[in-house]
Amino acid sequence: MFQLTDPDRAPGPLGDVATLVDGGDMDCGSGLLLLITRAMRRLEPGQSLGVRSAEASVVTDLPAWADLVGHDVVAEVAESAGGPWWFAVRKARGPGRETRAGTVFSQGERTPVGRRLWLYTNFDCNLACVYCCAESSPKAAARRFEPALAAAVFDEFRAQGGREVFLTGGEPFMHPELGTLVDAATGLERTVLTNGMIFARGNRRKTLENLDRDVVLQISLDSATPDLHDRQRGAGSWSRALDGIALARSLGFRVRVAATLQDEDPEGVDALHRRLDDAGIATADRVIRPVAHEGFADQGVHVSLDSLEPEPTVTADGAWWHPVAVTNAHLRIADAPLPLAEVFGVVRDTLAVQDAAARTGREVFRCA
Structure with missing residues (x-):
């Protein structure tokens, strides 16, 4: 896995992050979504997750993900104009939207998770x-x-x-x-x-x-x-x-x-x-x-x-x-x-x- 646990690696402008995830060149359509979902589940409400990515699409997709689940992107820092990019995402203090949504919808064939x-x-x-x-x-x-x-x-x-x-x-x-x-x-x-x-x-x-x-x-x-x-x-x-x-x-x-x-x-x-x-x-x-x-x-x-x-x-x-x-x-x-x-x-x-x-x-x- 690409997940790191040393928050001291994060640049100062991100503020205080509890855990750091380095997604390398993965995008949100592949392994990065699994990494940040796993890491966020381990945080307490109000704590922040640091995310680093060299994939340009993450600049758009990570805030969209945070908005969907109810978290807040509180800081974004670019190492250069072409990245990599660093983000601080604060975990929602209430239930995330994925929890409040209840039923998971799909038009495809899906075996219930856990069965x-x-x-x-x-x-x-x-x-x-x-x-x-x-x-x-x-x-x-x-x-x-x-x-x-x-x-x-x-x-x-x-x-x-x-x-x-x-x-x-x-x-x-x-x-x-x-x-x-x-x-x-x-x-x-x-x-x-x-x-x-x-x-x-x-x-x-x-x-x-x-x-x-x-x-x-x-x-x-x-x-x-x-x-x-x-x-x-x-x-x-x-x-x-x-x-x-x-x-x-x-x-x-x-x-x-x-x-x-x-x-x-x-x-x-x-x-x-x-x-x-x-x-x-x-x-x-x-x-x-x-x-x-x-x-x-x-x-x-x-x-x-x-x-x-x-x-x-x-x-x-x-x-x-x-x-x-x-x-x-x-x-x-x-x-x-x-x-x-x-x-x-x-x-x-x-x-x-x-x-x-x-x-x-x-x-x-x-x-x-």
Whole structure:
């Protein structure tokens, strides 16, 4: 994160600031809005937040943000005619307008904040998919989520009324304590995302067989035929994914299939649906999504704070706006997964500001 905690760095004309945030070259449409929202939540009414930015648009957008939420820009200082710029923003002494607004409006599809949580179990993977948003591979640092921390996360999630948990990676079945992580989420709707390739034998087979049958397995299959899928994911991965789907269904699991569809796929989506018909996958259990221009991907859909519906996501070392953006510093919410109350609070406040500024909804990037 770019947040600083040394208010002595602020120039004298800003006056007394309690906390300082340095947004670098981020604008209010990306990570700066998350930073200042998070920092302002930690201040007492009447205290001031110092903000530094090298992005010229912030000169217009920061006062607009303050006006929307009821805060006051009490000082502005430019280091030069071309910036960077420094601001002092005094927190409202009464409830901010995002609180008074009550209902958050959207014309897009939105899962209520606090209902769904994504958790990265680990970042190592048996594959190195060319478009992996998480930059997972056999060489990636594991960054495993510890079971005790997961239990604390899920306990707070339940207490806040949470309902759905998605455990993703990396390849979750490479986490030696995956079963313990899944068990920690008992009582919630649980989905494990997997490539379906490594749970057929050994200890991973035991982990699979010991999972409760109300756990949903979401398995990746990108194309109706092996050519494109194997070019993206590795030779032989298409047939092994189909084998994994068949095994999981034979053991009594509900299987959801997720396809990351490429424009150059010669077979197309209709052929994929026919393949999934043959595999016995219900229509409601098919997720077809585009490539996100994140992580390893060198092309795809551009994602940002404005284009992504929030899907709060925790990893061993932070919290993020959305699971496809865990390599994007602009979409990082916090430096630790707990407390969830702060993570969800930052998301709600940010949505309220966005919705108050433009009631046009946003494009939904659906992952599950």
